[in-house]
Amino acid sequence: MKILAFDTTSPQGSLALLEDNELLGEITLAGAKSPSFYLLKSIDFLLNLFSLAINEIEGYAVAAGPGSFTGIRVGLSSVKALALASGRPIAPISALKALAYKVISTEGSPVAVMMDAKKGEVFAAFFEGKNCEELREIVPEGAYKPQEFLNFLPNGKKIYLIGSGTKVYYQKIMNILGERAVLSRRSLFIAHEIGLLGWAVLKAGKGQDPDKVEPLYYRPSQAEEKWSSMKNQRKNL
Amino acid sequence: MEISANYILAIETSCDETSAAVVSFDRQIRSNVVLSQDLIHAPFGGVVPELASRQHLKTILPVVEEALRRSELKLQDIAAFAVTQGPGLIGSLLVGVCFAKALAYYYHRPLIGIDHLQAHIESVFLSHRDIPFPSLALIVSGGHTSLFYLPERLKYRLLGRTRDDAAGEALDKVAKFLGLGYPGGPIIERLAEGGFARAFAFAIPRMKDNSLDFSFSGLKTAALKLIKDEEITASHAQLKDFLASFESAIVESLLFNLSQALSIYKAEAILLCGGVARNRRLRSCFLELGKEKGVKAYLPLPEYCTDNAAMVGALAAEIIRLNKPIASPLDLDAYARFKPD
The missing domain is CATH 3.30.420.40 (ATPase, nucleotide binding domain)
Structure with a gap:
């Protein structure tokens, strides 16, 4: 099965073309112009190198978030249209899971993923496992205060860490985990892992129709936050 | 078919x-x-x-x-x-x-x-096939207020645009301040019906540099000040007059620039479009302006x-x-x- 995988949820954008779980080609772009500009251009470039047309893609794997809200929507709006046109299934994959898998498949387990979510928070999760079928979410995916998340991590074990948040909150990590922290040396490009995790989903016949695919924002918009805090204040009066 | x-x-x-x-x-x-x-x-x-x-x-x-x-x-x-x-x-x-x-x-x-x-602008051409050129097009909505010169089909020259709020935005903000609901334009239009539009005086903004740009933040601030000073609320006896006066000031300000543009640029027709072009006061004053200036005036169907x-x-x-x-x-x-x- 030819799978097109892409991730536009962070400044580290990437695309990958796979034949089942075999990587054929990959494009990685750090801090490129807006993903709406590079995504289709890169898809076209990658397909051309293999003399493939877009209608020969048999399944799509896409990073559904968390990350940049706009980036998430660029990826999902594009993949929904491609799936609507082709009738091919979509495997929406969590970017946190893909980052964890990147470490697990090469360096080791368990893995704490911390993505900088700005406003003093991280999108984070803690995973254990051996391969993509057996990736267990121990601390569930979500938006956390870094300190709160780090305190959820188990004692005594060596823990691998990956994600943009590990740079921003390096000192906090060291304070809490100390020598148990092992910072991953892998890059943050995840299209290959999105493709591999997507392949597992698609192979199992669990790919989704485009109208079922949901973004993983893990945070309400600022206006909604303000609104609910206003409502709570009123309740408290 | x-x-x-x-x-x-x-x-x-x-x-x-x-x-x-x-x-x-x-x-x-x-x-x-x-x-x-x-x-x-x-x-x-x-x-x-x-x-x-x-x-x-x-x-x-x-x-x-x-x-x-x-x-x-x-x-x-x-x-x-x-x-x-x-x-x-x-x-x-x-x-x-x-x-x-x-x-x-x-x-x-x-x-x-x-x-x-x-x-x-094209929404006007949906229901009118033979609009003569050159013409002037005024776009008024919740997000935009712009005036264009159209020398021929598919040629657009921007003459002026808002320097702050869009006209529809000013209506929305005043409606929000009074707690009337959203979107403000249609609500104000309904509540202003039958109101006396000269009951409250608003100074119509004029650009000092003869520019055809618009500005609505001054009108909005004046409206908010009046609301405070006169203690106008959603249930105030003169709400209808106040809203009619404010709506009328917005319309006057919009059409003043269009009228200025008509005296500078030779135009055969004027066009009005955008969400606020549904407003009946604006529509009728716009058509009147066309008559007064001897140019054809075109409007889109309300649904467009x-x-x-x-x-x-x-x-x-x-x-x-x-x-x-x-x-x-x-x-x-x-x-x-x-x-x-």
């Missing part, structure tokens, strides 16, 4: 309506689906960009499917795609732009990027005033008919403010 073998699928997501339309190359509208987000933004008294973008992502696919279903066409029957590129809310625009790009790319069809303001994809598709059809250059779908991107050269 078969009019033309060639159809355009047009998509519009520049602000808070998700819209898709199927328009034939000879400008027949086969379908025009508009899904409004008013109820989502109402609690906030204005459009919340992140909420609008999230909603577009939810609704883009069903809206496109519904437009196709109503047109009794399939995606593979579509000869060209069109999408609003800007100006507008960038997060909202991107949902439509990415969707349309991917469809055009998949089917190897042209994708025509459409300027939102030019699409609004607010954002819709039919006007996007119609403009794309005209661009195709006149053989204007069309860039590759791969190069197209959204823009928040002005079309990049």
Whole structure:
């Protein structure tokens, strides 16, 4: 099965073309112009190198978030249209899971993923496992205060860490985990892992129709936050 | 029913309506689906960009499917795609732009990027075929207030635009301040009906530099000050008069610039479009101005005033008919403010 995988949820954008779980080609772009500009251009470039047309893609794997809200929507709006046109299934994959898998498949387990979510928070999760079928979410995916998340991590074990948040909150990590922290040396490009995790989903016949695919924002918009805090204040009066 | 073998699928997501339309190359509208987000933004008294973008992502696919279903066409029957590129809310625009790009790319069809303001002007041409040139077009909505000079078909020269709030935005903000609801324009129009428009005096803003730019923040501030000073509330006895006076001041200010432009530029016709062009006071004063100045005055049908994809598709059809250059779908991107050269 030819799978097109892409991730536009962070400044580290990437695309990958796979034949089942075999990587054929990959494009990685750090801090490129807006993903709406590079995504289709890169898809076209990658397909051309293999003399493939877009209608020969048999399944799509896409990073559904968390990350940049706009980036998430660029990826999902594009993949929904491609799936609507082709009738091919979509495997929406969590970017946190893909980052964890990147470490697990090469360096080791368990893995704490911390993505900088700005406003003093991280999108984070803690995973254990051996391969993509057996990736267990121990601390569930979500938006956390870094300190709160780090305190959820188990004692005594060596823990691998990956994600943009590990740079921003390096000192906090060291304070809490100390020598148990092992910072991953892998890059943050995840299209290959999105493709591999997507392949597992698609192979199992669990790919989704485009109208079922949901973004993983893990945070309400600022206006909604303000609104609910206003409502709570009123309740408290 | 078969009019033309060639159809355009047009998509519009520049602000808070998700819209898709199927328009034939000879400008027949086969379908025009508009899904409004008013109820989502109402609690906030204005459009919340992140909420609008999230909603577009939810609704883009069903809206496109519904437009196709109503047109009794399939995606593979579509000869060209069109999408609003800007100006507008960038997060909202991107949902439509990415969707349309991917469809055009998949089917190897042209994708025509459409300027939102030019699409609004096109809404007037939907119901009027023989508008003479040169003409002047005034676009008034919740997000835009701009005046264009049109020397010929598909040629647009910006004469003036708002330096602060859009006219519709000023109406929304005053309605929000009084707790009247959202969107403010239609609510104010309804509540102002029968009010005495000279009951409250508003100074109409004039640009010192003879520019044809607009400004509404001064009017808005004056209105908010009056509300405080006169203790006007939603249940005030003179609410009707106050709203009529404010609405009338906005109309007067809009048409003052149009009238100025008419004395500078030779024009055969004036056009009014955009969401606020539904306002009856503005419509009737606009038609009066046309009579007074001896120029023809044209308005779109009310259903094509607010954002819709039919006007996007119609403009794309005209661009195709006149053989204007069309860039590759791969190069197209959204823009928040002005079309990049």
